[in-house]
Amino acid sequence: MDKKMIGSRSIRFATSPYIVGSYSLVGKKEGEGPLSCYFDEIEEDPMFGGETWEEAESRLQYRTANKALENSGYKQEEIRYLVAGDLLGQLIATSFGVMDLQIPLFGIYGACSTMGESMSLGAALVEGGFADKVMALTSSHFAGAEKQFRFPLDYGNQRPLAATWTVTGSGAVIIVSEEEMRKHKEKNNPQEPYISITGITTGKVLDFGVKDAMNMGACMAPAACDVIYHNLKDFNYKPDEYDKIITGDLGYVGKDILLDMLKEKGYDIASRYLDCGIEIFNKEEQDTHSGGSGCGCSASTLTGYILKKMKKKEWKKVLFVPTGALLSPVSFNEGNSVPGIAHGVVLEVEQ
């Protein structure tokens, strides 16, 4: 039994849960960025047909989930569990967004690391034999997040250069057992390589005392460093084991801190490092300062970009590390620091 637990912080999955369907849906601004051609769908209407920002995000999440189901060929009643969350207080985008799916729900909160957490738990539920099919889902919405965490958009508030731009986007993956994957493959894509989740490294809350909610990259970099370091140690890998090591939303500021911190610990990952927040926007043209952020940033970049690169075998093995800043409007206003957390997921494409 112990063989699944690797080192102090990681799991190696023996039968590798597989991803058999996914979907990425983003907003207009994200659709104008460098990953434009990769996203499955771009919605021009920031309200997604809803009447409030929260309803907009619920609709964004619901449509993404439904399209991922369509994409996988499964019906909603076939999915044993939904592991989902968002950035808003009391997961309100998820609570209202997934209601109509009527799939048993584990609601989770990991700030912008949520996609890593949902995939970790989803893969464990499948690998443990507790589910044959699980959906991992998350989202964020620029306007909902600004309203929740910062200032109403109408203020036209200025943003410092260290600030990131919350991505309007959602990503969903359907994770299934090896047996289900074989059936799926036979029926749908016998020639296509499938991507498996071969391991996870789970993060803990780390607080370096940074109190600037407009510099979340700095708040989250230590947590990302901790997870990447333990992943490499637990699996006994050198960084070049991975074609890419991809964090969620450290942005330009957090990236530099992460690379420095890992170098101090003896790991130089610069040549294979990417950050979803950096990839998703064009810094010069889109005025997004340090990059993109939000649960939807890593979720839509994974499902829109990373998985597609892997399907083409341009990248064969990826360490995906969504990163989260653990603040609330209350904790921030009370003068607290912003702790960080990160969750690592090892992805491999079939050879």
Add this chain to the structure above:
Amino acid sequence: MDKKMIGSRSIRFATSPYIVGSYSLVGKKEGEGPLSCYFDEIEEDPMFGGETWEEAESRLQYRTANKALENSGYKQEEIRYLVAGDLLGQLIATSFGVMDLQIPLFGIYGACSTMGESMSLGAALVEGGFADKVMALTSSHFAGAEKQFRFPLDYGNQRPLAATWTVTGSGAVIIVSEEEMRKHKEKNNPQEPYISITGITTGKVLDFGVKDAMNMGACMAPAACDVIYHNLKDFNYKPDEYDKIITGDLGYVGKDILLDMLKEKGYDIASRYLDCGIEIFNKEEQDTHSGGSGCGCSASTLTGYILKKMKKKEWKKVLFVPTGALLSPVSFNEGNSVPGIAHGVVLEVEQ
């Protein structure tokens, strides 16, 4: 593999994760209620030595976690995962509360059903072989919850009779594999019976359109009914299989609705039904109207009362069903209904 999945919504654990340590810590008012003699600790200071209500709840959660560790004889670094959450926006009581434990964290949100969700996921992680020891932890604080969801205490706002009183309390359990339990038993309590988690039934979001956040019992009763109904169906049990079927915080109003709904579905559970929210306060003397509520209500009643009754073998088999109302201040102010969710955990004491 499929044998673990029972019916459409439940899991039967093959090797039964065990609870080897627990702790219940509550506030002054809870300590004056009918369960007074059962709680492990009662704290008179509503601030728990902190400076804000949020810090108070973080300290409440941290102390509970530490005492549960002490109680189990494990060190914090031996715990593989912490599955924890609270009621506040962005889980701020947990984020700051558990930081110093430095245990890899899965943050979860299930409103007041959180203890059921954390025990479900914790038990699955242990049974799946992904962890030998997991802590499930949650809390709520009356003043923090009032501030977050309703009105600042200083307003002296009146409360309708259908309203419940958020419990200031926290509960933690340490869940371990059968192998670890045997070691623990030999070392600590060879004569004492241990309690195992033999199954779970996971809830989905159910919305009956109730818009009254001061009547959460009515909002959550359909979700509790759905979970209890599916638990009995999936395991092919009659209600008398259980010595007790115990919901989280339906209160007096929700209780009546639940019993009626289940009767309509052919199950009469009245003779073995309890609700933590009803048990924890004295309705006549404590002015708590419909009863107690909050993540801490079911968590502290479980660890303070239910587990102790089971250890004495007064109750041998219990279905524990914490219930959650999925609202946020934002969703409520935008005029949305209050959907509900519930998570069922089957507890059995060794014979």
